[in-house]
Amino acid sequence: MVPSDLTQEIVRDDTLVIRTGTALDNTNAHEMVDMISSAQNKGFRFIVVDMTALEFLSSAGVGSILGTVEISREAGGDIILCRVSEPIMHVLQVLDLAEFLTIKPDRQQALTVCGVTE
Amino acid sequence: MPTEMTSNSAALSLPGELTGEAIAAFQSRLDYALREGPDEVVLDCSHLVHVTSKDIALLWQVHEQCTSSGVAVRLAAMSPYLIRILKTLDLYEYFKQDSNEVRSALIDAVRPAGGSGEESIVDVCSATDESTAGAMEAFLRFLNRLKLPQIIEFELRTVFYEVVTNIRMHSGISHEDPIAFSVVASPALITLRFADSGAPFDPTEHRNDDTLRTAATDGRTRGFGITMIHKLADSVRYAREGDEINVLEITKGWSR
Numbered sequence: 001m002v003p004s005d006l007t008q009e010i011v012r013d014d015t016l017v018i019r020t021g022t023a024l025d026n027t028n029a030h031e032m033v034d035m036i037s038s039a040q041n042k043g044f045r046f047i048v049v050d051m052t053a054l055e056f057l058s059s060a061g062v063g064s065i066l067g068t069v070e071i072s073r074e075a076g077g078d079i080i081l082c083r084v085s086e087p088i089m090h091v092l093q094v095l096d097l098a099e100f101l102t103i104k105p106d107r108q109q110a111l112t113v114c115g116v117t118e
Numbered sequence: 119m120p121t122e123m124t125s126n127s128a129a130l131s132l133p134g135e136l137t138g139e140a141i142a143a144f145q146s147r148l149d150y151a152l153r154e155g156p157d158e159v160v161l162d163c164s165h166l167v168h169v170t171s172k173d174i175a176l177l178w179q180v181h182e183q184c185t186s187s188g189v190a191v192r193l194a195a196m197s198p199y200l201i202r203i204l205k206t207l208d209l210y211e212y213f214k215q216d217s218n219e220v221r222s223a224l225i226d227a228v229r230p231a232g233g234s235g236e237e238s239i240v241d242v243c244s245a246t247d248e249s250t251a252g253a254m255e256a257f258l259r260f261l262n263r264l265k266l267p268q269i270i271e272f273e274l275r276t277v278f279y280e281v282v283t284n285i286r287m288h289s290g291i292s293h294e295d296p297i298a299f300s301v302v303a304s305p306a307l308i309t310l311r312f313a314d315s316g317a318p319f320d321p322t323e324h325r326n327d328d329t330l331r332t333a334a335t336d337g338r339t340r341g342f343g344i345t346m347i348h349k350l351a352d353s354v355r356y357a358r359e360g361d362e363i364n365v366l367e368i369t370k371g372w373s374r
Contacts, residue, residue: 026283033339058279059342066330067339087272094273094349095330 006035014077015046015114017107020054024061032064036079040068045077046114050107052083057091069101078102082110126157129194134165136172148180152187159184164195169203177204181212196220198315198362205292220315224298227313227365237264238302245286246293254278257301264303270372273350274308277368280343281312289316289364310368319364320356321347 005021005028016039024032039047049065069079080102084092092098104110111118128151133140151159161180166173177193184191193200193213198220204210221242230238239260243253257278261271278299285297291314302309325348333342347368348354355367 025279026287029339056275056279058276058283059346060283060340062330062346063333063339063342066333066342067337070334070337087269090269091272091276091346091350095346097330100331100334 006031008035008039010044011048011111011118012046012114012116014044015048015111015116016044017048017050017111019050019052022053023056023058024054024064025056025058026060029058029060029064032061033068036064036068037071040071040075045072045075046116047072047077047079048107048110048114049079049081050083050110051081051085051088054085054088057088062092062095062097065101066097078113080104080110080113082107127160127192128152128154128156128158129160129162131162132165132173132176134167136170136176141176144176148183152184152189156189158190158192160192160194162194163197163200166197166200169197169200174203174207174209177213178209198223201295201315202290202317205290210292221296221298223363224296224313224315227359227363228298228300228311230300230302230309230311236302236304238300240298240300242296242298243282244293245291245295245297250282250286250297253282253297253299257299260301260303264308266308266372270308270370274310274370277347277350277370278310280347281310281366281368284321284343284347285312285314285316285364289314289319291316306371306373308370308372310366310370312364312366312368313359314364315362316364318358318361320358321366322354322356 007019009017011017018035036047065079072079082104083106084103089098092101102113104113108118130144130147130151133144159180181191191213201210201220204213225240225242229240230236239256241253241256243249258275261274282297285291295315298313300311321344324344330342330345351368352371353369357365359365
């Protein structure tokens with residue numbers, strides 16, 4: 001089995017940080033969906049997706065976030081993206097998602113949305 | 119339609135029109151070839167323009183007769199249409215394949231006309247993970263040489279990935295089947311062409327800009343590839359060539 005390039009860190013009982021690897025595409029988007037869904041089922045209302053390492057985002061990668069964000073919002077939380085590179089931000093803007101998704105420049109500001117101070 | 123014998127194979131042409139006389143003549147040549155004890159029989163399928171149930175029945179009859187004699191059957195000059203029918207009927211795997219002809223047809227379908235001041239590559243990969251990853255690397259090396267703006271390069275990379283993924287996952291081709299592509303860069307325009315022998319599919323009829331907006335409320339995580347291609351490209355054109363090959367042409371304008 002190929003080791004996952006997605007890692008997670010619990011920062012509070014309702015807040016989880018997921019760090020992506022260099023790509024979020026067909027090879028691992030299902031894993032991202034599973035990780036987010038599992039966290040939501042365990043009561044993590046806020047999920048921060050740290051994209052520091054992310055170099056490529058396919059439609060499947062976009063879908064893994066887009067298709068799960070409403071569950072977090074309905075629970076009073078959100079999925080917050082941070083450290084999004086310029087090309088990936090451009091793609092999100094072209095897809096008309098930059099306003100729809102919550103995107104913050106860095107981890108600290110993303111955690112502030114969750115009410116977490118580090 | 120001659121029968122050619124080499125030391126270990128016999129080559130026969132399948133008749134284009136299956137009259138009783140043509141079938142009898144073919145059967146006679148096959149019987150003769152098998153008496154010579156070849157390791158394999160190569161059937162030239164180039165005359166099979168309109169594949170009928172009679173043609174398939176004859177192919178299967180040849181397969182059964184050869185197999186009972188311990189002789190393999192290889193099909194040469196298969197059209198993508200014949201390949202698809204054999205796959206649909208779960209018969210494709212029973213024959214040894216010669217995919218060179220299909221590869222050539224796909225490459226011809228994407229081959230650029232060639233113009234002054236243009237740079238181009240033509241390549242072909244199979245639909246495996248490894249082969250498509252290699253194709254992506256070749257594509258990126260080509261883009262890198264052009265020194266495109268980072269955003270344009272990223273958009274083209276994404277489009278390339280989405281098109282190839284869509285072909286691999288939804289066209290019905292097998293892992294061994296080829297996907298041909300070309301990239302032509304003129305001073306202001308990049309043109310990508312892709313060709314595959316899968317089921318007909320026109321992505322220009324499946325654009326849905328509302329997909330992304332409604333996906334969140336639907337909880338849908340897949341099915342955004344075509345929308346993404348349309349959003350990132352300047353133009354998308356589709357053609358079905360000879361009822362056998364899908365050709366997709368995508369353009370993207372650029373300037374330094």
